[in-house]
Amino acid sequence: MKNYFITGTDTGVGKTHVTALLLAELRRRGLPAAAMKPIACGADGRGDAKLYRRLMNDEVTLDRLNPVYLRHPLAPSVAAKLEKRQINLRRIQADFRLLTSDFSPVLVEGAGGLLVPITSRYFIADLARDLKLPVIIMAQLGLGTINHTLLTIRQAQAAGLKVRGFILNDTTGQRGLAERTNVHELPALAGVPMLGVIPHGRCPRRVVGGILDLLG
Numbered sequence: 001m002k003n004y005f006i007t008g009t010d011t012g013v014g015k016t017h018v019t020a021l022l023l024a025e026l027r028r029r030g031l032p033a034a035a036m037k038p039i040a041c042g043a044d045g046r047g048d049a050k051l052y053r054r055l056m057n058d059e060v061t062l063d064r065l066n067p068v069y070l071r072h073p074l075a076p077s078v079a080a081k082l083e084k085r086q087i088n089l090r091r092i093q094a095d096f097r098l099l100t101s102d103f104s105p106v107l108v109e110g111a112g113g114l115l116v117p118i119t120s121r122y123f124i125a126d127l128a129r130d131l132k133l134p135v136i137i138m139a140q141l142g143l144g145t146i147n148h149t150l151l152t153i154r155q156a157q158a159a160g161l162k163v164r165g166f167i168l169n170d171t172t173g174q175r176g177l178a179e180r181t182n183v184h185e186l187p188a189l190a191g192v193p194m195l196g197v198i199p200h201g202r203c204p205r206r207v208v209g210g211i212l213d214l215l216g
Contacts (some may be wrong), residue, residue: 001031003100004164007110007124007156009148011023013140014169016048018198019109023055025208026105034103036065038127039111039118042073048109060099067095067130077117087118089127098133108133111179115156117142125159136195136215139186143178144188153190165193165213173200 010013026033035052056066068087070079080087080146099106104206110116114125135156139149149166156163168182187194196211 001026001212002135003103003104003106003108003159004129004136004211004215005110005128005161006136006138007114007128007152008138009140009145009152010115010179011112012171013138014171014198015109015138016051016171018138018167019048019107020055021198021203021208022134022212023052023107023116024138025205025212026057030207030214031105032103033105033107034060034065034099035107035109036099037109037111038066038096038099039068039070039076039087040066041079041111042068042078045071045073055105056067060102064095065092065098069206075116076111077119080119087184089122089130092127093130114159118149126159126162128156129159134162134164136164138169140169140171141175141182141197145178145182146189150189151188153192163192164215165195166190167195168200169198170200 006015006019006020021031023035033068039048040048041045046066046069049062052065053062070083072079077088082190108131113146117125118127137152138147153163183197195214196207
């Protein structure tokens with residue numbers, strides 16, 4: 001399986017949840033997989049990287065899984081400005097290379113969506129491009145999902161990124177008309193594969209396994 005960059009149509013769509021599910025299943029399959037969160041913002045911003053580290057049996061330091069941590073729950077460029085810090089892009093790339101020398105595959109979780117600014121001239125999409133990673137897009141079931149997902153796919157493609165597919169996440173468990181039709185309409189419109197639908201609550205292993213099987 002290749003390394004992948006996992007982005008979202010927005011914040012709070014389930015990137016960490018799904019990345020952790022994929023990492024756990026890869027580990028259960030005996031693969032030396034890893035996941036990293038290059039940039040984390042917020043009071044408990046390192047919680048995602050701590051989760052990945054536990055799933056990896058603490059085989060790597062937290063700083064390598066999360067090389068950039070900012071305290072404010074804001075876009076990285078804004079948080080860095082408030083904290084009078086500079087984001088070290090070279091360190092992110094170096095830590096990614098070190099991870100890929102010891103682990104395979106490596107999943108990289110972005111912060112928010114593709115146009116979240118890391119600096120005033122450098123965005124999450126640029127990071128995915130510089131790491132040379134194909135993209136998996138996370139979206140949530142619900143009204144507006146078609147628009148948000150298609151916009152993200154088109155932005156990724158415009159940025160020169162290869163979109164491997166998208167995953168829909170049921171964040172509420174309320175399957176109204178929008179949720180029921182999303183799963184049929186989006187695959188017809190997206191031009192990239194729908195890799196799976198994550199149910200609300202506990203996710204069966206067969207669902208995660210099906211996503212991994214499609215990713216190869």
